[in-house]
Amino acid sequence: MKNAPDFLRLRIILVLFILFVECDRIFANEIEGSNNSKNLFVDPVLSGPDNLCVIFGSAIADFSGGGEPTTDVYDWVIINPSGGEHFTRNGGATFQNISVQFSQLGNYTVTLSVRRGNDIIYTASKNLSVIQGPQIVLQPDYLLCGSTPVVLTAINPTTPNISQYTFEWTNSAGDIVGSQNELSVQDEGYYFISLFLTNSSGGTDCQINGGTYVGQPRDFRLLINSNEVCMGEIVEIGLDTPIPGQWLIQKIGETELIDFGNAFSLSLDSEEDLFGSGNYRAVFRAQDSQYPNCVSEREIRFSVKNQAEFMYSNVVAASGCNMQDGGFLFTAQSDLDFLRINELSLLEADLSAGETRSFANLYPGIYVLETQLDGCNRTEVVIIPNNNPDPEMLFEVVEIGESCSETGKINGIIRVNLLNGPYTGEYRVVEASGAVFFTGAISNVSSFDVSVPGNNYAIEIISPSGCKLPENRILDIPVKEFVPFSIPEEVTICGAFDFVPVTEENLTFTLISPSGTVETKNAGEAFVLTQSGSYTLTGTSLDPSPEFCPRTIPFSVVNIAVPNFEPVLESEDCFGNKLYKAELFGVDPSTVSIRWYDENLKIVGRGEMWYPTAYGNFSLDVQPRGSSLCGFNPKPFEVKQPVFEVDVTLTSGLICGDGQFTTVTMDSDFEEVERIEWIFIAADGTQTNLTQFANEREIEAGEEGTYEAVVYNRIGCEIGRDLILVLKSYDETRPDIKPFYSICTESSYGEIVNPGIFESYEWFLNGEFISDEPTLNLRREGNYTLLVTNADGCVFESSFSTFEDCTFQAILTTGMNLSDVNKHFEVYVNDAVEKAQIWIHNRNGELIHFCENSEIQSRVAFCQWDGLVRGKEIPVGSYTVTLRIVSTRFGLEQKFIQNLIVFD
Structure with missing residues (x-):
């Protein structure tokens, strides 16, 4: 498995294709199984490709053996073009189907032998032609930097026969987006490539399926108050994450992107800041310290609708307080859903562009024209002057603009001076856009002030009798601008966050925390936020003669916990493919940003699930979405190269007789072994699973036959097996031992x-x-x-x-009767005696009898004598008996002499 990393990489790139093929194979097997359900066994059959294209320096071919995986043992041998063994494996169900890696080009021979019990029931071979396929160069992840397109390349452009390949690129929605080797991408998301050669029969060869993800360095979303606004309304655009960056606006159809500066968010007056009605795209660009050369860019689109268009003219003043002779002409410049004048209790619907309405017989005063077009409202005031007011109502107006305070600004003032002394009545102030701003009483005063924000207004004095005297012009209260800076309304942080308000002015900032702590920083310096709660930030100009007023903005902070996560090996198969999962412990994956990195901190995956691209060291980092980063602290892990096979060796003796057992011992790399299975195969081929010996490293065998051990790893894959024939011993020799x-x-x-x-x-x-x-x-x-x-x-x-037993013991006959056979001469000795010699002499010293014995049995008579010498009985009398006994074991020798009396 020297090329295991390439093997795994190919499996990942082809994962969709493999899943499709595998599902198709399983479905086909299920159909075949149902069609053969009446058969006791399914016959083996060798199947696999005839041609294979090498990709990534290697390629994978899948072969199947069919048969009965519960009983059959598959022995695979693949011979390479040089005649050597390329692949040899054997085993049970794990090896019914095999996936084999090939890197050398040429013709291979694939041979399958299937054993069922003790019998080889099937043998077959087939040829496989391995040819050079295209080199896949598609990466698992690409960074999309700003508006620069990412070019995805499927295979090496120098592939010799590249023009013969068919390419099909699709996006995550399944839409076909390209048909060439290269695809230029500007949109974030998943992209998939399928490429193949068309063979002579119209089928596909060397089909390759791969996929990649194109995305920004940072995960964030743009938020907008409305995707459709009316002209004159405010467009608020922000982020779900506290990131400052550059904002740009482009009107669709125009080529120029207008820079609106750096900020956390953007507030646009659709009438003042934009370029008329139409469709727009707002672009946000942010730098990431981890990827300083790659800008994260996202956009959001919105549209600005036309407002109602109209004009008024021919204004005629009323000739006095109670004179109903004023008037004006109204002209619709666009279609109008309606026209409303509340002062006249008028509501008219569906005016067409160009229609006019003449309004006469009007009293003096301020009239508010309200119109609507396609849901967009527009209001405006018409002033009907009073040419002959009551003298006591006469007044003049002084306009005073807004001014600054220490923490903000002070409203402007409409100052009314009554020219003929104290007066009692009412007043009404109306914004030039038509919204009633303020009404109040005049209580016997010569002047009064109305506090108003900077804007354009109309004002009228109303007498107790209802007579109205409007100012004949639109008042202009000058606006004083706030110091410009940008902060988010709500900041979600993780731990501590360096908070820097965005501004291009020379400002100082004062921050009041939820605990009441006051802290001051100059522009560009960071406040460290750690507390959740409500804050206020005041920005003040440091210029000697400031142009802008101080500005105080409240904002809130939510401090969230660091995400709890772990990289977990979710699944793996018997051929080295692994699937990892980001374990989030119940957290919704859509609320976090997930990144898988290689050892060089290059992004190699972004989803909750991840297929490794190789073996080695990787890491996982999970950050909350819509929050500041929790600190870059990825959790490392190692994708280890799996062990596909271990040696298994069985040893045993013979069964040493009926009722006896012998021990069958297994030797293997037990660190890789999780489960051991024992099988007994009788002489007739019958197989029995010896479940009583499950996971035992040695077993007792009492029956002649074949014993087979199969070992599995922790995920249930067979990684080795061996078998041994156990016979009986027919040697009957036993030790010759006395008790x-x-x-x-x-x-x-x-x-x-x-x-x-x-x-x-x-x-x-x-x-x-x-x-x-x-x-x-x-x-x-x-x-x-x-x-x-x-x-x-x-x-x-x-x-x-x-x-x-250290003493010699001997018993000799002392008296013998020649006529009684039971009283003849004999000798007994004990166990210690090994050899004995006996001499019998007469009185004359003549030797008349001699006996010796070297095979003496303890306490068994020997040297029996009937008293005959040369056929004649010896005379009655006394004789001398000499006994010599020897023990070589004890190294002893003794002589005994006694008399023997012979009776008649």
Whole structure:
């Protein structure tokens, strides 16, 4: 498996294709299984591709053996173009289907042999042609930097036959977006490539499926108050994440992007800041410290609708307070849904562009014209002057603009001076846009002030009798601008956050925290936010003669917890493919940003699930969406190269007789082994799973036959097996041992025990090992055990004991009756005697009888004599008997002399 990283990379790139093929194969097997449900067994059949294209320096071919995976053992051999073995594996269900990596080009021979029990039931071969395929160069992830397109390349452009390939690019919606080797991408998302060659029969060869993700360095969303606004309304655009950056606006159809500066958010007056009605795109660009050369860019689109268009003209003043002779002409410049004048209790619907309405017989005063077009409202005031007001109502207006305070600004003032002394009545102030701003009473005063924000207004004095005297012009209250800076309304942080208000002015900032702490920083300096709660920030100009007023903005902070996550190996298969998952412990994946990195901190994945592209060191980082970063602290992990095969070796002896057992021992790399399965195969091929021996490293075998051990790893994949034939021993030789032996401790001599000829010997005295010699010269008293092993490896055990016997004992006949056969001469000796010699002499010293014996049995009579010498009975009388006894074991020799009396 030297090319395992390439193997895994290919499996990942082709994962969609493989899943499709695998599902198709499973479906086909299910159909085939249902069609053969009546058969006891399914016959094996070798199937696989005829041609294979090498990609990434290698390629994977899938072969199937069919058959019955519960009983069959598959033996695969693949011979390479040089005649050597490229692949050899054998096993049960795990190897019914195999996936094999190829890197060398040429013709291969694939051979399958299937064993069922002890019998080989199927053998077949097929040829495989491995040709050079295109080199995939598509990466698993691409950074989209700003508006610069990303060019995705499927295969190496120098591929010799590249023009013969068909390319099909699709996006995550399944839409076809390209048909060439390269695809230029500007939109974030997933992209998939399928490419293939068309063979002579119209089918596809070398089909390759891959995918990648194109995305920004940072995850954030743009937010807008409305995707459709009316002209004159405010467009508020912000982010769900506290990131400052550059804002640009482009009207669709125009080529220029207008820079609106750097800020956390953007507020646009659609009438003042934009370029008329139409469709727009707002673009936000932000730098990321982790990727300083890659700008994160997102856009959001919105439209500005036309407002109602109209004009008024021909204004005629009323000739007096109670004179109803004023008027004006109204002209619709666009279609109008309606026209409303509340002062006239008028509502008219559906005016067409160009229609006019003449309004006469009007009293003096301010009239508000309200119109609507397609849901967009527009209001404006018409002033009908009073040419002959009551003298006491006469007044003049002084306009005073807005001014600055220490923390903000002070409203402007409409100052009304009554020219003819104190007056009592009412006043009404109306914004020039038509909204009633303020009404109030005049209580016998010569002047009064109305506090108003900077804007354009109309004002009228109303007498107690209802007479109205409007100012004949639109008032202009100058606006004083706030110092410009940008902060978000709500800041979601994770831990501590360096908060820097965005401004291009020379400002100082004062921050009041939820605890009441006051802190001051100059522009560009960071406040460290840690507390949740409500804050206020005041920006003040440092210029000696400031142009802008101080500005105080409240904002809130939410401090969230650091996400809890772990990289987890979700699944893996028997051929090295792995799937990892970002374990989020119940957190919704859509609320976090997930990044998988290689050891160079290059992004290699972004989703909750991730397929490794190689073996090695990787890391996972999870950050909350809509928040500041929690600090870059990815969790490392290692994608280890799996062990696909381990050696398994079985050893055993023979069964040493009926009712006996032998031990079958397995040796393997047990660190990789999770489960062990034992199978017994009888001589007739019947297989039995020995479940009672599950996970045992050695078992007791008492029946002749084949024993097979299969080992599986922790995910249930078979990684090795071996089998051994166990037979009985027919050697009947057993140790020749007597139950008792004598010793003589006094002389340090004892009998020598010789059990026979065996392969090995183990002598034990009282349980302690004392010798491994073939014979044992006994020296000590006690209980002995002998273990002998024959040529078949069978071990037999015998036991015996020793007893003290250091004295010669002999019994000789002292009187014999020649006529009584029961009283003839004989000798008895004890166990210590090994050899005996007897001499009998007459009174003259003549030797008349001699006997010796070297095979004496203890306490068994020997040297019997009937008293005949040369056929004649010896005379009655007294004779001398000499007995010599010898023990080579004890190294002793003794003589005994006694008389023998012969009776008639």
